[in-house]
Amino acid sequence: MRQNALSQVFRYGLLVITALVILLPFAFMVSTSFKSHSEIYEVPFRWIPRRPTLGSYEKALEQANLLRGLFNTLSIAIPSTLGGLLTASFAGFAFAKLRFPGRDQLFALLMSTMMLPAIVTLIPQFLGFARIGWVDTYWQLIVPGAMGTALATFMMRQYFKTIPDEVIEAAALDGANPLQTFAMIILPLAKPALVTLGVFGLKGAWNDYFGPLIYIASPEKMTIQQMIAGTQNAYGGEPGVLMAGATLAMLPLVVLFLFAQRVFVEGISTTGLKG
Amino acid sequence: MTAVSRFPHERWWAYLFAAPPILGFLVFGLGPLIASFVLSFTRYDVLTPPEPVGFENYRRLFVEDFFIGKTLVNTAFYLLGLPLGMAVSLSIALLLDRVTRFRGFFRTVYFVPAVCSAVALGLLWKWIYRTDYGLLSMALAAIGIEDSPAWLSEPSLVKPSLVLIGIWTNLGYEVVVLLAALKTVPRQLLEAAELDGASGWQRFRHVTFPAITPTLFFISVTGTIAILQSFDQVWVMTRGGPAFASATYMLYIYVTGFQYFRMGYACAMAWLLGLVVLFVTWAQFRLARFWVVES
Numbered sequence: 001m002r003q004n005a006l007s008q009v010f011r012y013g014l015l016v017i018t019a020l021v022i023l024l025p026f027a028f029m030v031s032t033s034f035k036s037h038s039e040i041y042e043v044p045f046r047w048i049p050r051r052p053t054l055g056s057y058e059k060a061l062e063q064a065n066l067l068r069g070l071f072n073t074l075s076i077a078i079p080s081t082l083g084g085l086l087t088a089s090f091a092g093f094a095f096a097k098l099r100f101p102g103r104d105q106l107f108a109l110l111m112s113t114m115m116l117p118a119i120v121t122l123i124p125q126f127l128g129f130a131r132i133g134w135v136d137t138y139w140q141l142i143v144p145g146a147m148g149t150a151l152a153t154f155m156m157r158q159y160f161k162t163i164p165d166e167v168i169e170a171a172a173l174d175g176a177n178p179l180q181t182f183a184m185i186i187l188p189l190a191k192p193a194l195v196t197l198g199v200f201g202l203k204g205a206w207n208d209y210f211g212p213l214i215y216i217a218s219p220e221k222m223t224i225q226q227m228i229a230g231t232q233n234a235y236g237g238e239p240g241v242l243m244a245g246a247t248l249a250m251l252p253l254v255v256l257f258l259f260a261q262r263v264f265v266e267g268i269s270t271t272g273l274k275g
Numbered sequence: 276m277t278a279v280s281r282f283p284h285e286r287w288w289a290y291l292f293a294a295p296p297i298l299g300f301l302v303f304g305l306g307p308l309i310a311s312f313v314l315s316f317t318r319y320d321v322l323t324p325p326e327p328v329g330f331e332n333y334r335r336l337f338v339e340d341f342f343i344g345k346t347l348v349n350t351a352f353y354l355l356g357l358p359l360g361m362a363v364s365l366s367i368a369l370l371l372d373r374v375t376r377f378r379g380f381f382r383t384v385y386f387v388p389a390v391c392s393a394v395a396l397g398l399l400w401k402w403i404y405r406t407d408y409g410l411l412s413m414a415l416a417a418i419g420i421e422d423s424p425a426w427l428s429e430p431s432l433v434k435p436s437l438v439l440i441g442i443w444t445n446l447g448y449e450v451v452v453l454l455a456a457l458k459t460v461p462r463q464l465l466e467a468a469e470l471d472g473a474s475g476w477q478r479f480r481h482v483t484f485p486a487i488t489p490t491l492f493f494i495s496v497t498g499t500i501a502i503l504q505s506f507d508q509v510w511v512m513t514r515g516g517p518a519f520a521s522a523t524y525m526l527y528i529y530v531t532g533f534q535y536f537r538m539g540y541a542c543a544m545a546w547l548l549g550l551v552v553l554f555v556t557w558a559q560f561r562l563a564r565f566w567v568v569e570s
Contacts, residue, residue, distance in 0.1 A: 011370050012377075018367055019384045022443070026387070028410045029399045045413050087295040094293040100286035110296055113304045115556075117504060119525065120549040123532055123542050124310035125303060127321070147299030172281055178288035207392035209507045214533060225394045229511050232398065239402050246395040257390045261383060264390070268448065269455035 033057065033243040040239050056240035057248070064231050064241065066248055069224035076141045076212075076223065077205035083146025084201060085194055091148050092156025093186050097168050098178060107157070113150045126214060136217050145205070152197055155271065159193040160186065196267040199260050206253055224249050315543040321536050332543035343544070346524040347551075349434060350503060353523065356438035357498045361491060363442060364449035369479075371450065372457045382454065386447030397511035400440050401427065427513055430520035437509065437521060441502075449494055456490035457483070485568040492567045496559050503552050524548055 027047060032040055034052040060066050094100070095107050129140040163186070171181040187194075209225040216222055222230070228245035231238075257264055282288060315332055317325035336343055367385070371378055388396060403410045404426040412423030426436040460483050468478045506525040509515060515522030515530075528548065532541030 008374070011374050014370055015367070015374065015377075015381050018446075019381060022385055022388060022446070025399055025403055025410065025443075028403060032402065041408055045408075090292040091294075091296045094289040098285055098289035098292070099281070100289035100293075103289070106293065106297060110300055113300055115553065116304065116308065117500075117545075117549045117552045119504060119528060119545045120311055121304060121307035123538055123545060124307035124314065126533075127310075127314075127538065128307065130321075144299060144303045147303070148296035150296065150300070153296045169281075176282075178282050178285065178292070181282075182292075203390060207394075209392065209394050209511075213510075214529075225392050228398065229394050232511075239405075239408070242398050243402060246398045249395040250391045253390045253392075254387060257386070258383070264386070265382070265451055268451050 029243045029246055032239050033247050035240060037238065037240055056238075056244035059238075059241045060228075060231065060244040060248060064227055064234065064245060065220075066224060066227055066245060068220060069222055069227035070248075072138075072221060073206060073223040073225070076138050077202055080142040080145035080205055081198055081201035083142070084148055084152050085198055087146065087148030088152035088156045088197070089187060089190060089194070090182065091153045092158075092160050093178075093182055095153065096157045096160035097163070097165070097186075110150050110153060114154075122214070129215070135215055136221065138216075138221075140215055141208075141211050145201070152201075155197055156190065156193060159190060163189060195260075196263055196271075199256070199263050200267060202256070203253060311542045311545060314539050315546055317539040318537075319539040321538060325539060328539070332540045335540070336543055336547060342519060342522075342527055343524075343547075345519060346522050346527040349520070349522055350505075350524045352434045353438060353441065353502050353505065354499060356441045357495065357502060359438070360442035360445055361449060361494060361498075364446050365453055365487075365491075367446065368450045368453035368457060369483075371454060382447070382451060384447075385450050388444045388446070389448040391444075393507035394511050396440065396444060397508045401512050404436060427521075428517050430517050433513060433517065433521040437512070440508065445498070452490055452494060453487065456487040460486040488567045489569065492559070492563055496556060499555055499559065500552055503548065503555065 031047050031049060033056050034054070035049045036051060036053050036055060039046075039049060039051065095103060125140070125144075126135070129135055134140045167185060168181060171185055176184070207225065208223070209229065212223040212226050216226065219230075228242075228249045231242050231245045314325060316327060316329060318328050318331075319325035371381055406412050406423045406425055409423070411426070415421075415423050424432055427433050464482050465478055468482050473481070504525050505523050506529060509521055509523050509526055510529070513521045515526045519527075524544075525548070528541050528544045531537050531544060
């Protein structure tokens, strides 16, 4: 009994230390973001600022234009995520429940793209988008995702496979066409899968840096990730502004995570999805 | 046998529904794939039309270009972080699996870095690693080490410093996946082993570990693919410096293609990376039979 209690204490001790290792960097970031420029360089270091100030946040929001970046990010993330959910559900439904010649071959072909490192197609994609005048617009960041990725289609197909065939047959017997069946029966059933994919899609689009870095060049069109990366140069790397920017860029997702924790944890536990 | 009802014109509906991703595959996948292959045999600076150069790009890639080897070795170094991180994550997951209270709380805390962007985390860690007022140097000063090492500007230190961030970032994700796997370990088997007098280590080695090997394999395969193509964090934190000591292969492709506009050469480089990714993945699947226990 005693031994057991001791090892419990030992376990909690290690878990708490790990939690501190994870959290202290964030505490350092938030602490820096609320300090005045002079207090940042004060020794000894204080976790709680002596005179907390919003100065760094004002600079980040006004001069670095982070609100604009936020708006820009959402103008990409929302249409690409919603569009992708819709197209992937339609296609997932077709591949799971409808019968048509070449179904399995087409599906295998689509899945083969998951094997393909995105980098191999990146340069011709860029050149193609440049040719049709899409560079420095959001189209090329929205359209490919909104057409339904292989992964999303796969996930939706797996989900729809769990719906009994009888449900579909009953709908057909009642004279519904596939579109009506999809809209009135299939889609409402798919809510959990849609929420999971949607949350991960939003996370991916919010955190994406490489895509915008390649395609978006005008400062006023840049996404929030580009803008906070840019604060490094624009403000001589002023730590307060950098940390305020980083905090603002993390905050929405951390809040989303705290509220939609079940979605994250279950999505990852069952599928390994990382977003 | 009951007659199965089907929709009239079912196949045309199906083609319509499946069309967007298929079209996306053709336009954004297959087309660019072929174009990339063709371009890899040309010199193309975007301003003038592509000029065929035969195998010149590939010759330079394999024979001449010093940075190819350097960035590939750097990338391989970052791969070392994967088994290290998995060992840490597994230890934490095992601890969490054995406690009853606050499990959800710890899991939530550990997961926070995994939802943050590589850019924001990169900025945060750059500040932590700063030699004058960074958190790490201050912590070292507090225990009497005054000369903080230059974590990010010392060529021999920069890669381990970045590996550390990777482990810290992925910990929570891996813990969540591993916790789910630990739930599938057969309880009766663990209890039977305990009754037979198996030690904690023996139970882990012969019961728990085999049961979670498919999950470890999954983390290893997806993690490897991600690291082979990593870019964001290194780009934001060091731009690949000092003297390309931290540059990933992906970063080198980006610089070649989008800063020097050597698109043909960048395509050849991308193909090499693509083949490396495919080969490493294939090799992992081949090696799996030596250690992954299929249930």
